[in-house]
Amino acid sequence: MTTEGMLTSSSLKNPWGRTLYSLKRTWYKFSRNWLSVLGLVIVVTIVFLAVFAPYVAPYPQHAGKFVDFKGKNQPPSWQHLMGTDTIGRDILSRIIFAFRNALLMAIVVLAVSVPLGTLTGLTAGYYSGTWTDTVIMRVTDVFISIPPIILALSIAAVLKPTLMNSMIAVTVSWWPWYTRMTYSLASSIKNEYYVQAAELTGASKIYILFHEILPNCSSSLFTKMALDVGWVTLVGAALSFVGLGEQPPKPALGTMIAEGVERMPAQWWIALFPALAIMFVVLGFNLFGDGIRDALSPEEA
Amino acid sequence: MRLGPFILRRLAISIFVLFGLSVLIFLIARVVPGDPARMALGPRAPVDVVERLRQQMYLDKPLLQQYGLWLRDVVAHGNLGDSLLTRRPVKQDIREFFPATLELVGLTAIFIIIAGISLGVISARYANTWVDKVVRLFSYLGIVTPAFAWAVILMLLFCFVWHLFPSYGRLTEGVTPPVTITGMYTIDSLLNGRLDLFWDAVVHLILPAIALALPPMSQAARLTRSSMADNQNKDYIASMIAYGVPNRVVTGKYLLKPSLISPITVMALDIAATFGYAFMVEKVFGFPGLARYGIQVMLNKDVNAIVGVVMVLGVVFITLNIVVDIIVAYLDPRIRLLGRSI
Amino acid sequence: MSETLLDIKNLHVWFKVYGGVLKVLNGVNFNVKFGEKVGLVGEAGCGKTTTMKALLRVLPNLALIPEGDIFVRGKNILKLNSRELADLRGRGLSMIFQDPTSALNPVFTIGQQLYDIIKYSAGSSGQKVANKKNVALSALHEARLPDPERMLDSYPIQLSGGMRQRVCIASAIATARDLLIADEPTTNLDVTIQDQVLRLIGDLVEKKGASLILITHSLGLAREITERVYVMYAGNMIEMAATSLLFKKPFHPYTQGLLASVPRLSGGGFAEGIPGRIPDYRNPPPGCRFEPRCQYAFEPCSKAMPPYIDVGDGHQVACYLYQNGQEDRKNA
Numbered sequence: 002m003t004t005e006g007m008l009t010s011s012s013l014k015n016p017w018g019r020t021l022y023s024l025k026r027t028w029y030k031f032s033r034n035w036l037s038v039l040g041l042v043i044v045v046t047i048v049f050l051a052v053f054a055p056y057v058a059p060y061p062q063h064a065g066k067f068v069d070f071k072g073k074n075q076p077p078s079w080q081h082l083m084g085t086d087t088i089g090r091d092i093l094s095r096i097i098f099a100f101r102n103a104l105l106m107a108i109v110v111l112a113v114s115v116p117l118g119t120l121t122g123l124t125a126g127y128y129s130g131t132w133t134d135t136v137i138m139r140v141t142d143v144f145i146s147i148p149p150i151i152l153a154l155s156i157a158a159v160l161k162p163t164l165m166n167s168m169i170a171v172t173v174s175w176w177p178w179y180t181r182m183t184y185s186l187a188s189s190i191k192n193e194y195y196v197q198a199a200e201l202t203g204a205s206k207i208y209i210l211f212h213e214i215l216p217n218c219s220s221s222l223f224t225k226m227a228l229d230v231g232w233v234t235l236v237g238a239a240l241s242f243v244g245l246g247e248q249p250p251k252p253a254l255g256t257m258i259a260e261g262v263e264r265m266p267a268q269w270w271i272a273l274f275p276a277l278a279i280m281f282v283v284l285g286f287n288l289f290g291d292g293i294r295d296a297l298s299p300e301e302a
Numbered sequence: 303m304r305l306g307p308f309i310l311r312r313l314a315i316s317i318f319v320l321f322g323l324s325v326l327i328f329l330i331a332r333v334v335p336g337d338p339a340r341m342a343l344g345p346r347a348p349v350d351v352v353e354r355l356r357q358q359m360y361l362d363k364p365l366l367q368q369y370g371l372w373l374r375d376v377v378a379h380g381n382l383g384d385s386l387l388t389r390r391p392v393k394q395d396i397r398e399f400f401p402a403t404l405e406l407v408g409l410t411a412i413f414i415i416i417a418g419i420s421l422g423v424i425s426a427r428y429a430n431t432w433v434d435k436v437v438r439l440f441s442y443l444g445i446v447t448p449a450f451a452w453a454v455i456l457m458l459l460f461c462f463v464w465h466l467f468p469s470y471g472r473l474t475e476g477v478t479p480p481v482t483i484t485g486m487y488t489i490d491s492l493l494n495g496r497l498d499l500f501w502d503a504v505v506h507l508i509l510p511a512i513a514l515a516l517p518p519m520s521q522a523a524r525l526t527r528s529s530m531a532d533n534q535n536k537d538y539i540a541s542m543i544a545y546g547v548p549n550r551v552v553t554g555k556y557l558l559k560p561s562l563i564s565p566i567t568v569m570a571l572d573i574a575a576t577f578g579y580a581f582m583v584e585k586v587f588g589f590p591g592l593a594r595y596g597i598q599v600m601l602n603k604d605v606n607a608i609v610g611v612v613m614v615l616g617v618v619f620i621t622l623n624i625v626v627d628i629i630v631a632y633l634d635p636r637i638r639l640l641g642r643s644i
Numbered sequence: 645m646s647e648t649l650l651d652i653k654n655l656h657v658w659f660k661v662y663g664g665v666l667k668v669l670n671g672v673n674f675n676v677k678f679g680e681k682v683g684l685v686g687e688a689g690c691g692k693t694t695t696m697k698a699l700l701r702v703l704p705n706l707a708l709i710p711e712g713d714i715f716v717r718g719k720n721i722l723k724l725n726s727r728e729l730a731d732l733r734g735r736g737l738s739m740i741f742q743d744p745t746s747a748l749n750p751v752f753t754i755g756q757q758l759y760d761i762i763k764y765s766a767g768s769s770g771q772k773v774a775n776k777k778n779v780a781l782s783a784l785h786e787a788r789l790p791d792p793e794r795m796l797d798s799y800p801i802q803l804s805g806g807m808r809q810r811v812c813i814a815s816a817i818a819t820a821r822d823l824l825i826a827d828e829p830t831t832n833l834d835v836t837i838q839d840q841v842l843r844l845i846g847d848l849v850e851k852k853g854a855s856l857i858l859i860t861h862s863l864g865l866a867r868e869i870t871e872r873v874y875v876m877y878a879g880n881m882i883e884m885a886a887t888s889l890l891f892k893k894p895f896h897p898y899t900q901g902l903l904a905s906v907p908r909l910s911g912g913g914f915a916e917g918i919p920g921r922i923p924d925y926r927n928p929p930p931g932c933r934f935e936p937r938c939q940y941a942f943e944p945c946s947k948a949m950p951p952y953i954d955v956g957d958g959h960q961v962a963c964y965l966y967q968n969g970q971e972d973r974k975n976a
Binding site: 139140142143147148149150151154155231235238239242243245258259261262265269272273276277279280283284287 | 315318319322323326327442445446447448450451454455457458462469571574575577578579581582585586596597600608612615616619
């Protein structure tokens with residue numbers, strides 16, 4: 002089916018048809034790379050496991066208060082595919098439940114930092130060269146000059162260690178990166194002719210920001226968001242590794258690794274499987290994010 | 303503008319940022335719920351002892367005054383206060399632990415730069431052949447595997463399966479460290495002329511450094527490769543080739559330099575971030591570094607130490623940023639002449 | 645043979661892209677004699693630059709040459725290894741690119757780039773430093789650039805577009821002996837500078853007695869400087885003649901269409917364009933590639949690419965209309 006063929010079909014005559022068409026085309030570009038599809042599969046798996054954890058995990062009760070000293074420190078077997086930890090809990094089940102917290106954290110962090118960062122970045126970028134720009138970007142600089150993980154650690158450390166607080170900590174250190182990205186995009190887009198045309202015809206600033214500039218940042222934004230789910234999970238695991246985050250007995254990937262490290266090398270599975278689980282998450286969202294970037298990028302001649 | 307004024311401008315901005323950072327961390331540390339003095343002394347200490355400590359720490363004064371007093375202490379006397387945990391001056395704690403982490407990150411940085419760029423160049427040179435595909439696969443795995451996961455894997459493989467490397471500490475147990483000059487065992491042992499100590503220190507550093515280096519190194523390799531591939535088709539390269547400039551000169555000089563700008567910027571960010579991830583690797587390998595100390599003081603609400611650690615790290619990052627800005631300005635004249643690229 | 649500098653015979657170039665192969669060059673024939681000024685005219689996307697890149701062996705990795713030969717000074721360069729190539733390239737071949745901004749490496753000074761060009765274009769023997777500087781300075785001077793000394797230490801970003809293009813010409817001045825390829829040298833420049841640059845190129849070629857390949861989509865430009873012109877369409881040379889002959893009496897329907905689309909200052913009426921678009925290189929027409937747009941197309945046109953037909957005075961056309969040696973077009 003040639004491009005010409007698709008363009009002249011009647012499906013384009015109504016808005017739904019156009020959306021469907023661009024979705025189809027995006028999917029086509031996405032699916033050409035098997036790695037991206039693999040990423041999608043992994044992402045869907047993780048989401049599925051997280052959402053349906055109580056029904057999918059082999060030993061759901063192990064994710065809560067549970068001890069079974071008789072069954073402790075079992076190496077991987079058919080009953081416990083990933084073995085048990087020091088107080089007899091099934092590691093696989095705990096990992097599945099840990100995915101829940103990981104995804105929850107990613108969603109919350111991004112839900113706050115993306116709008117906040119994007120808005121500040123858009124504003125600073127559009128008004129670049131003015132006082133607004135300087136103020137916003139210098140403040141952002143203070144946050145950016147410290148790598149996210151250090152900042153998140155410091156903030157989480159002074160607050161009480163709970164999941165909510167670690168989410169706050171990560172959010173605070175995350176939004177500046179969106180500001181910076183949107184800022185550089187917006188300040189170059191605002192010089193494009195279509196923006197100037199909109200200004201000339203008297204469009205309001207809000208309209209320009211949201212209808213002219215923002216849509217052109219969307220592909221970078223979506224790509225970064227997809228990749229960030231993986232990275233936020235990583236930072237979250239780093240926090241729980243030191244005990245800042247979800248408290249035991251609730252399962253968290255970082256905590257599990259920390260426990261496992263104490264037991265190396267004899268009970269190697271306690272540390273290894275959660276580590277591999279984090280790899281799995283990061284890998285999946287990375288492949289997925291790369292695929293999105295390829296799918297949303299404009300065609301080359 | 304030339305290089306000189308450019309550096310000065312960056313320095314001025316950095317001092318401002320450092321200042322802002324100090325305010326930020328000071329606020330955070332002081333906003334701690336709970337009473338630091340009480341926490342330091344424990345629940346059974348008598349009230350008047352706690353009160354005395356509070357006065358010592360200026361905790362009874364208004365916030366702004368606290369900040370001013372703290373600033374004076376730091377800048378005029380270099381006094382960061384005493385750690386509530388170790389009961390020693392924070393400065394001393396930092397002096398003991400910081401070089402260890404610095405050593406570790408230093409070796410990591412060397413790995414990142416050398417391996418990252420080399421792999422990227424090789425990958426670009428043999429683009430689309432099996433060499434390239436292997437390197438790209440390996441870099442991808444490197445990127446998605448976090449440093450501490452590598453630490454676990456490497457430790458399992460190289461310490462326990464094949465007994466090649468030690469898994470704990472900076473030196474083998476029982477060995478006395480070299481006379482302290484910089485605090486970094488590698489450099490000190492060389493300065494002391496003790497090659498055996500040098501080797502021992504290095505051997506303890508290798509695995510943690512590799513674990514920390516793998517993700518950023520893979521990222522750098524990928525960026526170098528894509529940068530070179532992008533620039534490969536530019537007219538200025540074709541022009542050089544057309545004029546008969548040999549391939550090795552074109553690749554090694556005219557292709558490499560513009561392609562390094564992007565990877566170096568990212569590498570610098572990654573090296574700075576490594577200070578953060580270092581704590582996980584330090585914990586896995588039982589390495590007594592600043593990162594590990596930092597975590598401990600954070601968990602224990604040791605406010606003086608927290609502030610001290612964050613400020614030290616802040617200075618390190620900002621210095622790193624400046625160094626990178628200078629390097630990039632050297633590499634890309636557009637930046638130092640126009641203040642921007644393109 | 646010894647008076648032919650460059651001879652491209654039946655060159656095919658394909659690009660491997662995701663989802664197929666772009667058959668860009670479809671049997672290109674092109675030759676240049678020593679000291680001759682040849683024009684290569686065609687619209688954007690017809691393969692002009694690709695032909696030059698093939699000549700210089702700077703095609704991107706995804707290109708392959710399934711068929712054809714390129715002879716430079718009698719040697720088939722497609723069969724040389726990279727060292728022999730470097731040797732051959734250096735000696736006397738220079739190229740001026742369309743976009744002067746991307747033709748100069750932004751992170752090196754003009755001087756650094758010029759020195760290396762001068763050093764290596766002499767073949768494998770480098771020249772002494774003092775010598776290089778003088779050569780560079782005199783070349784910059786000849787290219788009418790102000791303050792050559794300061795120019796050597798400047799970066800491309802500090803120069804205007806016209807100056808950058810003149811730096812490129814200076815590199816050509818410093819090294820050109822046998823051949824200068826100018827790929828749309830004035831397209832990205834202001835009109836006021838175009839003339840100067842063109843004159844510079846013309847002078848350069850005259851003085852060195854070098855050959856010139858001028859690539860352009862502007863017919864007027866070709867007419868001014870060249871002795872002989874090739875017209876290219878969609879990967880084929882479809883017409884070739886001495887310049888004056890071509891413009892006086894174009895034979896190929898495409899050439900006629902091109903000339904008719906130039907707006908005339910006098911005589912009134914709008915210019916006519918040529919309806920249609922260049923073919924999709926993934927699925928090019930099996931016969932003459934112009935056939936879908938040609939108003940005179942008839943039966944043999946869609947079967948196979950027409951061969952070159954001599955219509956007198958060295959004027960060649962690749963069109964079935966003339967297969968009997970004269971115009972058959974009224975038969976269509």
